[in-house]
Amino acid sequence: xxxxxxxxxxxxxxxxxxxxxxxxxxxxxxxxxxxxxxxxxxxxxxxxxxxxxxxxxxxxxxxxxxxxxxxxxxxxxxxxxxxxxxxxxxxxxxxxxxxxxxxxxxxxxxxxxxxxxxxxxxxxxxxxxxxxxxxxxxxxxxxxxxxxxxxxxxxxxxxxxxxxxxxxxxxxxxxxxxxxxxxxxxxxxxxxxxxxxxxxxxxxxxxxxxxxxxxxxxxxxxxxxxxxxxxxxxxxxxxxxxxxxxxxxxxxxxxxxxxxxxxxxxxxxxxxxxxxxxxxxxxxxxxxxxxxxxx
Amino acid sequence: xxxxxxxxxxxxxxxxxxxxxxxxxxxxxxxxxxxxxxxxxxxxxxxxxxxxxxxxxxxxxxxxxxxxxxxxxxxxxxxxxxxxxxxxxxxxxxxxxxxxxxxxxxxxxxxxxxxxxxxxxxxxxxxxxxxxxxxxxxxxxxxxxxxxxxxxxxxxxxxxxxxxxxxxxxxxxxxxxxxxxxxxxxxxxxxxxxxxxxxxxxxxxxxxxxxxxxxxxxxxxxxxxxxxxxxxxxxxxxxxxxxxxxxxxxxxxxxxxxxxxxxxxxxxxxxxxxxxxxxxxxxxxxxxxxxxxxxxxxxxxxxxxxxxxxxxx
Numbered sequence: 001x002x003x004x005x006x007x008x009x010x011x012x013x014x015x016x017x018x019x020x021x022x023x024x025x026x027x028x029x030x031x032x033x034x035x036x037x038x039x040x041x042x043x044x045x046x047x048x049x050x051x052x053x054x055x056x057x058x059x060x061x062x063x064x065x066x067x068x069x070x071x072x073x074x075x076x077x078x079x080x081x082x083x084x085x086x087x088x089x090x091x092x093x094x095x096x097x098x099x100x101x102x103x104x105x106x107x108x109x110x111x112x113x114x115x116x117x118x119x120x121x122x123x124x125x126x127x128x129x130x131x132x133x134x135x136x137x138x139x140x141x142x143x144x145x146x147x148x149x150x151x152x153x154x155x156x157x158x159x160x161x162x163x164x165x166x167x168x169x170x171x172x173x174x175x176x177x178x179x180x181x182x183x184x185x186x187x188x189x190x191x192x193x194x195x196x197x198x199x200x201x202x203x204x205x206x207x208x209x210x211x212x213x214x215x216x217x218x219x220x221x222x223x224x225x226x227x228x229x230x231x232x233x234x235x236x237x238x239x240x241x242x243x244x245x246x247x248x249x250x251x252x253x254x255x256x257x258x259x260x261x262x263x264x265x266x267x268x269x270x271x272x273x274x275x276x277x278x279x280x281x282x283x284x285x286x287x288x289x290x291x292x293x294x295x
Numbered sequence: 296x297x298x299x300x301x302x303x304x305x306x307x308x309x310x311x312x313x314x315x316x317x318x319x320x321x322x323x324x325x326x327x328x329x330x331x332x333x334x335x336x337x338x339x340x341x342x343x344x345x346x347x348x349x350x351x352x353x354x355x356x357x358x359x360x361x362x363x364x365x366x367x368x369x370x371x372x373x374x375x376x377x378x379x380x381x382x383x384x385x386x387x388x389x390x391x392x393x394x395x396x397x398x399x400x401x402x403x404x405x406x407x408x409x410x411x412x413x414x415x416x417x418x419x420x421x422x423x424x425x426x427x428x429x430x431x432x433x434x435x436x437x438x439x440x441x442x443x444x445x446x447x448x449x450x451x452x453x454x455x456x457x458x459x460x461x462x463x464x465x466x467x468x469x470x471x472x473x474x475x476x477x478x479x480x481x482x483x484x485x486x487x488x489x490x491x492x493x494x495x496x497x498x499x500x501x502x503x504x505x506x507x508x509x510x511x512x513x514x515x516x517x518x519x520x521x522x523x524x525x526x527x528x529x530x531x532x533x534x535x536x537x538x539x540x541x542x543x544x545x546x547x548x549x550x551x552x553x554x555x556x557x558x559x560x561x562x563x564x565x566x567x568x569x570x571x572x573x574x575x576x577x578x579x580x581x582x583x584x585x586x587x588x589x590x591x592x593x594x595x596x597x598x599x600x601x602x603x604x605x606x607x608x
Contacts, residue, residue: 021416031438097327106317122588124338125580127567132338210427213542228429273425
């Protein structure tokens with residue numbers, strides 16, 4: 001159908017569609033680009049509320065302020081640490097949880113399967129989870145975030161339903177050749193499951209990077225704060241016009257500079273995810289589809 | 296799951312042999328089981344504090360068993376019906392507006408003949424999904440700001456006085472719902488787009504041979520083609536209703552919209568983590584969890600009845 005010759009009517013419809021598409025894109029992009037533009041603008045235009053899509057009086061001052069500000073920089077490091085370590089741990093753990101369900105036969109497999117999936121429908125909830133983390137002594141530790149989010153039953157479901165699609169003969173022949181289970185797992189199956197690892201890795205990284213409520217519960221020491229927490233603090237305190245990041249300097253419109261810094265932090269918090277996702281888009285499209293069909 | 300052959304019953308002796316043969320597999324899943332016990336099942340046992348008057352310093356052994364007192368307190372409390380009303384109204388509104396939008400968007404994308412434009416629009420539409428909730432709420436707040444926001448400028452352009460949207464409780468639900476469309480429309484459309492690609496191309500060609508125009512093809516082929524997916528997604532959405540958007544609500548909440556923005560989970564957080572009333576908060580949380588479970592089970596029943604392939608389990 002797509003390769004049929006287009007009639008004049010079709011060209012007309014296509015033009016309207018493209019027009020609507022452009023409007024949708026503008027609606028989605030404008031609020032984001034506006035933030036980016038303001039973070040790159042000089043004080044004057046921002047104060048006069050003149051900045052739209054492009055920065056006025058281009059300056060990187062706000063970003064310099066962010067870089068020299070220890071709080072933001074430390075939070076950035078914390079977020080990167082949690083996201084990367086959490087991602088590696090989660091993908092490995094999810095693989096260990098999902099592999100036996102999909103590729104092995106062992107007595108008690110059904111019970112194990114149910115055991116892994118129950119938390120998808122019922123959890124202890126906020127307060128019990130908090131008490132347990134507290135009892136384990138993980139309050140104010142990054143491991144509280146990494147460990148509580150280590151395995152998600154949903155991801156196990158996705159991964160195991162993908163692994164089930166790998167031909168059993170492949171595994172059997174490797175086992176016949178005397179390969180150990182770990183060898184089968186890592187040298188035969190893992191290379192075939194790269195796409196679903198990428199999907200889960202993206203979900204976990206995005207989850208950790210963007211998380212706010214988990215850190216709010218488990219990290220109370222401000223030196224341990226993640227970037228999202230610091231951003232929230234800055235926003236709240238800027239609303240109260242109290243945040244003194246890069247201010248208290250005679251002769252400067254201090255409140256206003258804080259405005260740009262706030263946006264600079266906002267941009268820094270958004271950019272990694274937005275930069276990564278177009279490259280993994282095709283994986284997560286597959287993953288979401290699989291998830292919705294199976295889940 | 297279906298079509299699995301019936302496994303013949305295996306004598307006991309053989310079972311031990313099989314268990315022994317699978318010892319490495321057990322070793323492999325042992326850490327997984329330990330993790331699940333520690334971080335999923337252990338918290339579930341702590342739900343029992345809903346039946347106690349939990350003492351923060353004495354622990355569970357030093358707490359008094361009070362039976363259903365906390366539940367009675369929660370159900371008869373002044374907040375209960377307000378919470379239920381807020382959860383219901385907010386989610387029904389979100390369902391009415393937020394559910395059809397991705398479908399319409401997917402149909403819209405599907406009509407594109409120029410692949411590159413379609414791809415571009417789609418990629419852009421995913422973007423907001425990857426913005427963190429904190430950043431998202433900041434952007435929306437900025438967008439709606441009565442002094443510098445874009446909406447305020449549009450209002451001024453038409454000679455109207457800008458409104459402080461976030462400061463008025465009556466706008467809260469609309470802000471939640473429409474910002475949700477901005478954030479999730481593209482991402483939610485993925486599933487419908489993949490359902491669209493599964494429609495048999497021959498159907499379209501046959502319809503075109505019969506002289507059906509674009510609109511007729513959309514109504515008679517495309518829509519029926521994705522209908523099963525739509526129904527299943529709708530059921531699943533209803534199933535996850537009670538827990539929807541907690542972080543977003545929490546971040547948008549302020550003293551001016553508390554009357555309409557307080558939902559069960561934000562209430563649990565305040566009771567438990569700020570007022571340290573663990574038992575009452577856990578009772579409310581348990582209620583929330585049970586309702587969510589019932590909804591999911593019901594949703595799954597319905598979606599199974601509707602299409603035999605797409606149950607959750």
